[in-house]
Amino acid sequence: MAARKIVIVGGVAGGASAATRARRMNEQAEIIVFERGEYVSFANCGLPYYVGNSIQEREKLLLATPETFKRDFNIDVRTRHEVTAILPEKRQVSVFDHQTGKRFQESYDRLILSPGAEPFVPAWDGTGRFNVFTLRDVPDSDRIKSYVDHHHPEQAVVIGAGFIGLEMVEALRERGIGVSLVELQPQVLPPLDPELTYPVERAMRDQGVRIHLSAAVLNLEDDGERVRGVLLADGQRLEADLVLISIGVRPSVELAREAGLELGKSGAIACDAFSRTSDERIYAVGDAAEVRHQLLDAPTWIPLAGPANRAGRLAGEHAATGSSRAPAPVAGTAIVRVFDTVAAITGLSFRHAQRLGLDADAAYSLRGHHAGYYPGAQEMILKLIYERGSRRVLGAQAVGGRGVDKRIDVVAACLHFGGTIDDLAGFDLAYAPPFGAAKDPLHIAAFVAQNQADGLCSGVAPGDPADLSGQILDVRTEAEIALGTLDGAIRIPISELRARLDELDRGRPVYVLCGVGQRAYNAARILKQNGFPEVFTLSGGFKMWQHSSAVHAG
Numbered sequence: 001m002a003a004r005k006i007v008i009v010g011g012v013a014g015g016a017s018a019a020t021r022a023r024r025m026n027e028q029a030e031i032i033v034f035e036r037g038e039y040v041s042f043a044n045c046g047l048p049y050y051v052g053n054s055i056q057e058r059e060k061l062l063l064a065t066p067e068t069f070k071r072d073f074n075i076d077v078r079t080r081h082e083v084t085a086i087l088p089e090k091r092q093v094s095v096f097d098h099q100t101g102k103r104f105q106e107s108y109d110r111l112i113l114s115p116g117a118e119p120f121v122p123a124w125d126g127t128g129r130f131n132v133f134t135l136r137d138v139p140d141s142d143r144i145k146s147y148v149d150h151h152h153p154e155q156a157v158v159i160g161a162g163f164i165g166l167e168m169v170e171a172l173r174e175r176g177i178g179v180s181l182v183e184l185q186p187q188v189l190p191p192l193d194p195e196l197t198y199p200v201e202r203a204m205r206d207q208g209v210r211i212h213l214s215a216a217v218l219n220l221e222d223d224g225e226r227v228r229g230v231l232l233a234d235g236q237r238l239e240a241d242l243v244l245i246s247i248g249v250r251p252s253v254e255l256a257r258e259a260g261l262e263l264g265k266s267g268a269i270a271c272d273a274f275s276r277t278s279d280e281r282i283y284a285v286g287d288a289a290e291v292r293h294q295l296l297d298a299p300t301w302i303p304l305a306g307p308a309n310r311a312g313r314l315a316g317e318h319a320a321t322g323s324s325r326a327p328a329p330v331a332g333t334a335i336v337r338v339f340d341t342v343a344a345i346t347g348l349s350f351r352h353a354q355r356l357g358l359d360a361d362a363a364y365s366l367r368g369h370h371a372g373y374y375p376g377a378q379e380m381i382l383k384l385i386y387e388r389g390s391r392r393v394l395g396a397q398a399v400g401g402r403g404v405d406k407r408i409d410v411v412a413a414c415l416h417f418g419g420t421i422d423d424l425a426g427f428d429l430a431y432a433p434p435f436g437a438a439k440d441p442l443h444i445a446a447f448v449a450q451n452q453a454d455g456l457c458s459g460v461a462p463g464d465p466a467d468l469s470g471q472i473l474d475v476r477t478e479a480e481i482a483l484g485t486l487d488g489a490i491r492i493p494i495s496e497l498r499a500r501l502d503e504l505d506r507g508r509p510v511y512v513l514c515g516v517g518q519r520a521y522n523a524a525r526i527l528k529q530n531g532f533p534e535v536f537t538l539s540g541g542f543k544m545w546q547h548s549s550a551v552h553a554g
C-alpha cells in the first residue's frame, strides 16, 4: 500500500472513525488529526445523561485520548489545534495551535473534513452570560453541570423541543430543577407528525414540565450580570435561573466555503457518492456534509451520529487506499427517550411526504408492545407511511416505551431495501409473548396498509386535508363515547350496526370512528357489503383523532 499523508479536521464521530479505518487499511499512511477542542472521540450523544447524572463518571464519555490513538493506531492526534484555512492548490492546511499560539502549515495528500455543526444562537441579549448554555461538547456539559452543582438553579427554560432539548428537559428535571420548555412550532419533536407527539408532551407535563408551544422567544431578560428570564412574543415572561438554547445546529462550512469547495442546496458541503467534495482530494463527512437521502434519492442534510460514523469510516478507507464502498443512503432514523416515553422516526413523516407531493397514505397500529396476556405490555402507537400506487414504504414513527426501537429499526431495514407494505406484512419477526405478538404491531400496521391499498377500506389520517363532510359514525360503546367523540358523530355501537343500517344515509360518505381503528375497519366492511359506496375509517381511531379541533366531549 502506498504511503499517503492523510490530514483530518475534527476528531470526534466522523473524524475519529475516518482516522482509525484509514490506519487499518494502510499501515504506511501518515495520519494526522487536528481537533480544535480539548478532547477527541467523546460521546456527544451521552452528554445530556452526564448532565442528568445517569452517567456519573466523566471518563466514560471519553472514548479515546491522543495517547491511546498513538499507542493503538500510530495516529498523530493534536488537540487544541484549529485548522483555520485550506489551501487546495498547495494541498496544505493552515493550523493555529491554541496552546502555544503558533501558526503553521501542514501538507496533505488527502484531507478529510469532519468539523461537525455549530448550535444556532439568535442575537438575543445575554446569550454570553454564565447561566445561558448550548450543548455540543464535553466543556459545554462541564459548564452546565458545574453551574447546576454550585448555583442550584430552581427554574430552567429550555428553548427548542427537538431531540437534544427533550433529553435536556429530562436531565434538568432529574437534577430537581423546574423546567419550562418553549417551542416555536405547535408541537414538540417537529420532525414527527403531530398526533405521535402528544404522548411525549403528556409524559413531560406529568413530570411537571411547563410546555409553551407556538411560542416565539422575543428576547432574554439580561440584568447586566446574568439572565433572569425569557420573554415570549405573546408577552409572557418565564422565570429563568438557567437557559438552554437548543433550537438546532448549522453545518460548519466556513473552511470549505473559503477554500472554494461547493456547498449543496442544504447549505452543507456537497459530496459525491464517496464523500469527495468538489476537490477530489478533499472528503467531507458528518454534520458538515450532505448525504444521499434514502427516499428522495437526492442530497440532503441529516446531522446524526450513525451517518457521520459510517461515512467517516468509508472516507477513511477511500482516502487511505483509493477505493471503498460508497456510504449507503440515509433515512434519518432517530430516537429519543423522555422520562419513560420513547419516540422514534425513520424515513418520511406523513406531512413531509405530502409536502413532497407524494401520494402517501398512513396506517396505524395501537397495541401493546408484546402480547396483551403476558404481564407488562406497554402501549405503543405505530404509524406506517407508504405510497399508494407503488405500495413502497416511505417511513414510520412510533411512540411508547419498550419495543419502539425494534419496530423503527425493522422499518429502517425495510426502507434500506426499498421494501413495500407487502414485504413488511410478510417479515418473519422473532416472537415469544415477552417480546411481541404472533401478529406483531408492525404486521398489523402493514395489514391495515394492505387493506387500504387493496380497496378493502379507505382511511383518512389525522392531518389529511380531506374534509369530513358526510356522516361520522362512532361505533364504540356508550361508555367509551361518554369520554368524548367527534362533533356531530352518529353513535351506533358495532354490535348493533347490522340492525340499524337504516339510520345511515347510503347517499353520503360515512367516516367510521372507533377506539384505535380495528372496529372501524370491521364496521366499514359491514357497510361496504351492505351497499354503502363511500366508507372511510378514521385511521388510528379516537386515540389519534382526539386532539383534532372537531372533538366533542361526550
Ligand code: FAD
Residues within 6 Å of the ligand: 009, 010, 011, 012, 013, 014, 015, 034, 035, 036, 037, 044, 045, 046, 047, 048, 081, 082, 083, 084, 114, 115, 116, 117, 135, 136, 137, 164, 252, 255, 285, 286, 287, 288, 303, 304, 305, 306, 308
Ligand atoms: P462532531 O462529532 O461534532 O465533531 C466535530 C469536531 O470537529 C468537534 O470536536 C470540533 O471541535 C472539531 N472542529 C470543528 N472545526 C474545526 C477546525 N477548524 N479545526 C479543528 N477541529 C475542528 N446523534 C444521534 O444520532 N443520536 C443521538 O442520540 C445524538 N445525541 C446527541 C446529543 C448531543 C448533546 C449532541 C451535541 C449531538 C447528538 N447527536 C446525536 C448528534 C451527533 O453527535 C452528531 O451527528 C455527530 O457527532 C456528528 O459527527 P461529526 O464528526 O460531523 O461532528
